[in-house]
Amino acid sequence: MRGDFSYDVVVVGGGPAGLSAAIVCARAGLSVILLERGRFSGAKNLFGGVVYTESILSLVPDLFSEKRLPFERPVTEEGWWILSENGVVKITHTEETRRTGPPRAYTAFRARFDPWLEGRAREAGVLVVPKVRVVDVLREGGRMSGVLVDRPRSWDRPEPAEVRAPVTIISEGVNRILTRKAGLVPRDFAPEEVALSVKEVIQLPKGEVEKRFGLSEEEGLAVELIGEATLGLPGSGFLYTNTTSVSLGVGLFLSDFAEKGIKPYELLENLKRHPVLSRLLSGGEILEYGAHLIPEWGFEGLPRLCGDGVMVVGDAAGLVNPLFREGTNLAIYSGIMAGKAAVFAHERGDFSRAALYLYEEAFRQSYIYRDLKYFRKLKRFLRENRHFFEIYPEILNQVLHLYLTAQGRAKEEVFREIFTLFRKKRGLAGLLRDFLRMGRFLRGW
């Protein structure tokens, strides 16, 4: 890539957000260039592993006509495993319709899903240029007019080449460097506003995923791991089944890693040593190891979603709901909304913030905005109620152990022990306070 270029729309970043925005614009007949720093879309991306059918269908309605879907397994059983030091309480849900009806979610690898979506973007006419890093934004008369890339203009002009467009869509993911340069956020994020998650993909011998997790070949399990998984700190782990492997990961706020002196890989090693998990994963071979940040700045940290000639989508805008493991779908929805606003701006020949505000308006009417607002106190709630991760998983495991194992003791005695356990670990006033706090949090106060 050399020289300067001019397009209707330039998209920065080939994750689900950028690819979705690019597809919408190209399908409407606009000339679109998508710049991706990786060797291909998905090459530099890492996530836990669940993608949501509804969001993908809203972009690719003929998804099910694909010969080979870009997924691993349909998710047919979902829930939480609440870990104590040695035990686990499993709360999962499945029902027949999840096995027989169209799957609502799939496990997937980004190195397969993103290139597939990139293929759809190319089909729509998007010019996807990999191995190009956008280094700065271009401005003209106070508005954004494109980007500068890490390629020379020509052999005798070493300065960064310009890619011009009246609309730039920034979908750079969590690092939001360009979002800041575009003036959409005033500052970098703080360590308590992002989570760091580490993940391994562990290959199991053929047929073992089915055997160990009680699944058929057409079924998949996706569970979040709470309690001992994060050493009792606010955060969670995950275990998702792929065709012949398992994705296992765990994450904490970046600030907690720093404050507690925990090394990310040690956290994951600790999780793998848990007796329940180590048995399930025994003999597995590590195929992949990686770490990635998750934006958790939430409602209060929402950037301006658009400015003159520019919009920001997906993780770069902080559109993640960690409680419900939603990220890729919010990226896709926001990409679609921004893409539509870019088309509208081109129809009107007006690329001002007022014209692109169509995106922000659609966003404010969407469930993404409502959810972000509803859970705006999540970070504070987690920080102030760490015992939900520390004490309750342990209590729950102990209570169920006492209740469910016949111990040759009078049940009255067992109930008294359970009662004493609650009183000792949290106290009755503490229990009541937690109950009220949880209620207030869930009511969105």
Ligand SMILES: Cc1cc2nc3c(=O)[nH]c(=O)nc-3n(C[C@H](O)[C@H](O)[C@H](O)COP(=O)(O)OP(=O)(O)OC[C@H]3O[C@@H](n4cnc5c(N)ncnc54)[C@H](O)[C@@H]3O)c2cc1C
């Ligand atoms: C550990 C982990 C587990 C997760 N689990 C799930 C899950 O199970 N389900 C779910 O829905 N979501 C999950 N998420 C969240 C989800 O991955 C993100 O919300 C989603 O990927 C955001 O998409 P995006 O397109 O905005 O950003 P990204 O997917 O991060 O894509 C950004 C792209 O921009 C490129 N880029 C960045 N800067 C530049 C530049 N200067 N020039 C050119 N290219 C650039 C990057 O290479 C990348 O390809 C998880 C995230 C993590 C970290």
